[in-house]
Every structure is written in C-alpha cells, then in structure tokens.
Amino acid sequence: MNLAVEHLTLAHGHRVVVHDVSFTVEAGEMVAIVGPNGSGKSTLLRGMARLHPPRAGRVLLDGRDIRGMNSRHVARVLAILPQAPAGGLDLTVRELAFRGRYPHQGLLQRVTRRDIDAVEWALESTDVLHLADRPLAALSGGERQRAWIAMALAQEPRILLLDEPTTFLDVAHQVDVMHLLRRLNARGITIVAVLHDLALAGRFTSRVIALRDGRLAFDGPPSAVLQPEALERVFGVPMLVLADPDTGLPIPIPRPDPALCPAAPTPAPAPARPAAG
Ligand SMILES: Nc1ncnc2c1ncn2[C@@H]1O[C@H](COP(=O)(O)OP(=O)(O)OP(=O)(O)O)[C@@H](O)[C@H]1O
Numbered sequence: 514m515n516l517a518v519e520h521l522t523l524a525h526g527h528r529v530v531v532h533d534v535s536f537t538v539e540a541g542e543m544v545a546i547v548g549p550n551g552s553g554k555s556t557l558l559r560g561m562a563r564l565h566p567p568r569a570g571r572v573l574l575d576g577r578d579i580r581g582m583n584s585r586h587v588a589r590v591l592a593i594l595p596q597a598p599a600g601g602l603d604l605t606v607r608e609l610a611f612r613g614r615y616p617h618q619g620l621l622q623r624v625t626r627r628d629i630d631a632v633e634w635a636l637e638s639t640d641v642l643h644l645a646d647r648p649l650a651a652l653s654g655g656e657r658q659r660a661w662i663a664m665a666l667a668q669e670p671r672i673l674l675l676d677e678p679t680t681f682l683d684v685a686h687q688v689d690v691m692h693l694l695r696r697l698n699a700r701g702i703t704i705v706a707v708l709h710d711l712a713l714a715g716r717f718t719s720r721v722i723a724l725r726d727g728r729l730a731f732d733g734p735p736s737a738v739l740q741p742e743a744l745e746r747v748f749g750v751p752m753l754v755l756a757d758p759d760t761g762l763p764i765p766i767p768r769p770d771p772a773l774c775p776a777a778p779t780p781a782p783a784p785a786r787p788a789a790g
Pocket residue numbers: 525526530548549550551552553554555556557
C-alpha cells in the first residue's frame with residue numbers, strides 16, 4: 514500500500530508552512546523526514562495522516578484521496594505517533610495499547626480474541642510486556658516512548674508515521690527504538706519518521722526527505738543526499754560527513770568553529786623564521 518503526497522500545501526491560519534510538496538512512499542520503505550526547526554515536518558506528517566486538511570493538493574492511499582475515506586478505515590491502515598504525546602499517564606501500558614484497537618472495534622466495543630492477540634503482540638514487539646501493568650506515570654522516558662509505539666502497533670497499521678520518536682531518549686534507547694522500527698519494517702510495515710538526528714537517519718533509513726522553509730530540499734538514499742553542501746543549504750551550518758567504519762553509511766555532524774572547541778589541541782606554533790642577514 515503506497516502513500517502519495519501530491520502538490521501538498523498546508524497552512525496554519527493564513528500562514529502557508531508546507532509549499533507544493535510531492536513524493537510517494539512505496540510499500541515497505543523506511544523513510545526519514547529531516548529539516549530545521551519550524552521547516553514544516555510535523556505539519557507535513559499530520560497532513561499525511563489526514564489530521565491537517567490541505568490548503569491545496571492531496572494525499573492518496575493506494576491511489577485514493579484519504580479525505581474521501583472513512584476515518585476508521587484510514588486508522589486501520591495508517592497509525593501516527595505524534596511528537597512527545599502528552600496525557601494517558603494514569604493508564605497502564607496495556608490499557609494504552611488497547612486504545613490502539615479502537616479502529617478495529619465494532620459499535621459495542623467488545624474486546625475480541627484478535628484485540629487481545631494484537632495487544633500482546635504489540636507489547637512483546639516493543640519489549641514492554643514486563644511493564645504492561647505499570648501506569649505510564651511510573652515509567653522512564655524511553656519506556657514510555659516504547660509504550661506509545663506499542664499503542665500505534667496495536668492498531669496493526671500497514672503504514673506507521675512517527676514524529677521524532679527518539680527525542681528525549683538516551684543513546685541506548687535511541688538505538689533501541691531505531692532497531693525496533695527496522696524490525697517492524699522487515700515485517701512489512703512502511704515507516705516514515707521525522708528525525709532530528711541525521712546520523713540515525715543516515716544509518717537506519719533507506720531514504721531521506723529534507724524540508725527547508727516548507728519546501729522539498731532533497732529526497733533520496735542517505736549516501737546520495739547526505740552530502741555536506743546539501744546539508745549546509747538545508748541547515749545553514751557547516752557540515753562534515755564521516756563514513757561509518759562498519760557500514761560506510763554517512764554520519765553527518767555539524768562542523769563547529771575550532772576556536773570554540775575547548776578540547777581541541779592548540780595548533781603548534783609556526784616555526785620561527787630565520788633571522789635576516
Ligand atoms: N498550531 C499552530 N498554529 C500556528 N502555527 C503553527 C502551529 N503549529 C506549527 N506552527 C508553525 O508552523 C511552522 C511549521 O511548524 P512544524 O511544527 O510543522 O515544524 P517542524 O519542522 O516540525 O519543527 P520542529 O523541528 O521544531 O518540531 C512553524 O513556523 C510553526 O511555528
């Protein structure tokens with residue numbers, strides 16, 4: 514099932530923040546959306562999930578405009594995990610995951626065997642089964658993030674959209690979440706994630722889409738697009754791109770002014786000039 518964004522323009526009030534953006538995410542892809550703060554990434558992701566109505570253009574799910582589709586049907590296919598979701602702190606992890614079953618439940622909202630199995634699968638896949646009876650309030654940031662991903666998974670989506678799923682996580686948990694997304698992707702779930710960490714985007718995704726001022730700046734495989742000049746144009750800061758010693762994949766990092774790096778070795782003094790005469 515593919516998701517196509519066609520000449521999409523999105524606005525907040527009178528202010529257009531996504532301008533005429535087009536791309537197609539094919540079934541089975543794992544895509545990162547990157548760009549500076551305020552470049553329109555979250556708005557675009559919400560637009561892709563039908564949570565933000567287009568000013569112009571459209572979003573197509575397997576060729577059909579999602580605006581004309583039944584909400585439950587869209588929710589059965591596509592799940593979105595917003596940026597740092599708030600609320601739900603009094604719910605247990607299992608109760609939260611059951612919320613993900615809403616689009617599959619009938620009018621009477623009776624819990625079926627399939628609901629129970631989907632929730633167990635989601636809790637197991639995100640490694641929170643042992644935390645299932647704990648309230649969200651009693652979890653660490655990383656555990657809570659995995660619990661929210663479990664809720665999105667319990668929805669059994671074919672396409673999963675995530676807004677900054679690794680923000681607030683320490684490096685070990687960032688890698689955990691990215692490994693989890695790769696495993697889900699290997700099982701056939703299409704993943705689109707807004708990521709701030711360009712090194713994670715370079716190593717874990719197969720395609721990187723960049724926005725700058727709401728416009729598409731580049732779109733392609735990490736090795737092709739994560740290049741210093743292109744990144745400098747998008748982020749407005751000098752960039753260095755290293756090659757991962759294990760995989761050769763690009764690891765972009767900002768290139769700071771060496772004079773402002775206190776741990777940088779002081780350059781050796783210039784050799785003294787021989788005295789004239
Ligand atoms: N609810 C809102 N009402 C008005 N303007 C908004 C609203 N949400 C976002 N904006 C504005 O729209 C622009 C794009 O915001 P958006 O959150 O999509 O950017 P982003 O790239 O996801 O940013 P960040 O990296 O900081 O999360 C910003 O200028 C922001 O101030």
